[in-house]
Structures are given as C-alpha cells and as structure tokens.
Amino acid sequence: MFELLSQKNNKRVGLLKTKSGVIKTPFFMPIATKGAVKNMTPEDLREIGAQIVLGNTYHLWLRPGDELISRAGGLHKFMNWNGPILTDSGGYQVFSLGARAKDKYGSSGVVLSERGVEFADPVNGSRHFMSPEKSIEIQLNLGSDMIMVLDECPPYPASHEYTKKSLELTTRWAARCFEYFHKRIAENPEKYANGRPLLFCIVQGGIYEDLRKESARQLGAIDFVSLGGPSSGWDGWAIGGVAVGEPRKHLYEILDWVVPLLPKDKPRYLMGLGKPEELAKAVEAGMDMFDCVIPTREGRHGRLFCWRKTSNFQPCLPAGRFPISNDQMSNKEKGNTSTDDCFYETINISNNQFTEDFTAVDENCDCYTCRNYTKAYLHHLLRTNEPLFLKLASVHNLRFYHELMEFLEET
C-alpha cells in the first residue's frame, strides 16, 4: 500500500496506493468538510495539483447523511471527485465545536463516555451519539479511501493526568475501530474485491513525552491483535492533538519523540497542520501527509502566500523557488515574519497599498490567478465582496501549498 521510493535523512518520498488511485508523498489535502472544497470545482483542484481531498464524517453524517451519500453512489460520485478521499473521524469536531459551543452558550454540549461521544448539532441543537463503530460505519458508507479512527483530541492546556486518561480512551476506541473495520471488510468481500479503504490510527498524548510515546506504544500493540482477517496492523499512522493552542515549539518536540516510533513502511499523517514552515519541517522529520484550513480560510479573508523573490540563500530551482534552511524556519517560528528570514511571505490583499498594484500576487507562481489577474483587481474584488475573489484566493493559496509539497519532494 505504501512504497518508499527514497529517503534522505528522515525525509521520505513515496507512493501511497488507495482504491481510488496512487498518490505521491509527501502530499497536502485540501479540506472539503461538507463534500466541497469551498469555492473550488474538482477541475480547479486538479489544476492546482491536488491529488486527494479530505471530507468530514461528522458534517456529512448530519447532512445530507451517509446513507443518502451511499445511495448516491458514494462520496466520490456525489461530489464528482474521482481521486482519493480521506475522511476525518469526527473526533476533532468534539474538540472544536465543543469549545465553540462553550464560548457561545457556556456549555460544550459534549458528553464523553467509554461508549463514545454525545454532542449537539450546532445548527439545530439536536443530540447525536457517535461511537467508534459508528464513525467507521459512516466512513465506510461514504466510500472513503482512508478512514481515521475516532479519537479524543484534548484541548491545550490539559494536565498530564487528564491527557493520560484521554489517550488511553483513544487507544480503546482505536482497538474497537480496528476490530469493527476489519469485521465489516471481511463481511463484504465482493464489495472490497478491488481494494479496501485504509485505516489510520491517531497518536495522542498532548505535550508530554512519556504520554506521546505511550500512545504510540499502545496503538502499536493493536497491530498484533489477531482477528483472523487478512490484515494486521494499521495502514497508516497519524499524529493528532497538535495545533490546538499550544506554543509552537511543542510540535517539533512531538515529532522528535513520536516519528522514530512509527513503522517505516506506513504513511504518516500530521493532522491539521499547518503553516508552510511547519510543513517543511515536518516533512524533514519524516511525515508524509498533511491537511489544513489555512490556505483556504486565510485566503478567503485576504491573506495570500508568496514565495520570496529575493533571498540570501542561493536559488536551487527555477520558478523562483529557494532552498529552505533551518535558520529560515526557526526565524519564522519566532514570529519574525517581517524580513528576509523565511522562504515565503504573506500579504493582506485588502491593505491599501495594493489599490494600484498592477502586478501578479506572485510573479513566480503558475496558478490561474497569478497568470491572469493583478493584485489591484484582487484587492478590488475583496473590497467589493465579489464571490470571484474567494475562488481566486483559494486557487492561489492552494497552489502555493501544493507547490511547496512538490518542492519538498524534489529537494
């Protein structure tokens, strides 16, 4: 399922085979929470280089419903995307929507138990219960190519004691997901004759070294659960519970602790990340898969990513790409985004300085937006609230992220 093509230090390049096609690693997944990448058609996604998109179990379950999507012929057909799809399990929504509801109503509406998680639909308040088995069932109904186990994603800060209990619950849920998944696959041999979805576990453990390692160890033990099925072990490993409000340095510590414990012959997914320099470092640390709302969400609000046109470092590639040094990244981590210290910069296209800037957002970018439109026009579209802006910004930022992945693969 995963073929490692090359490895330099910890950095890997490989091929991930799914039932809907082969993906080159490392790769980035645009987020199609509700079955659509906001403002992007599948053709747009192909053009910016997307190989795969991420859908969300939680949202698609509530509406339109996984059974309806199944009757429609599966999520791929429903949304007209014939490439691979990874589905998130819903675990993160317990964290993110619970926190949102708590801010708004004083109560998260989330009830966590051994059996699973009960939560309120943010739209109409109706209550739903998701168990690990239910999450798998929904993802199978959607026709997902990569299925995530249901996990608990504790917020930051969380005590060592709470985090320990939480990761142990995540382990027990993961074991139930593993068993249920393989049982359902085995029950439908004809349905999966041409390939089954891949199942990923999620390492938790917060910012604590012992707990991160313990989480990886416990999940690894599930590898050896004998179920009599054709598969043993996880098809992929994810690191979750990062970028939940913790200081930035923890990410790199967590990668240092966890990555060496992950199987070398399985894809590794860093969930929810991140900023370009974070992705660059994570790839260097040995991670293969990423997803993040940053390029699309920030794009919709006017922040656009650009490769730096000048650099103290020697260019190594055409198209204005520059090598990325640890110095550059560490400067970026410190929040020092103002000077010549990083391989990219961002602009806020809504700022007045772009009113009469008739150049492309990034002259080195090959995206549809940069080939055809000026900063002044994008500035105007955003100021006048034209929907076209949302698409042009998403196209550009997603292209930047995919170009970053291509660049990391090449160097």
Place this chain on the structure above:
RNA sequence: GCGGGUAUCGUCUAGCGGCUAAGACAUCGGUUUGUGGUACCGAGAAUCUGGGUUCGAUUCCCAGUACUCGCC
C-alpha cells in the same frame, strides 16, 4: 413666493443644559492550524455657520445657509 420641519463621525441614527458625544454600517490595521469563519479582535473618525442666554450650549433663543415637506 408663503408656511412648517430637519441639520451630530464617510453614511444612518442616539444623546436634548454637565461632553470624556454613544451605536451600527463603511474605512484602516490585525487574527485564523484534523473548517458550519460571509468570522473574530483592535484603531481612527462628527455636534452646519454667525450671534445671543447661561458658571457651562450638541441641547435653549435669533439670524444665515443647506436639505426637506406642504400650499400658491
């Protein structure tokens, strides 16, 4: 031409003797990490002009000006 009404941030409105003049939208910055973000945070920005009454006027009085309604 005659009579009435109204003049407060860019806009629409609040305040009606104690001003440190309030709000919304707009403007200008910023934030966003497994997306119900068209969101969120912050900043700048005004009493039509000239007189009068008063310790003190955005507020009350007079005139001017502008806008507006009605009637000729």
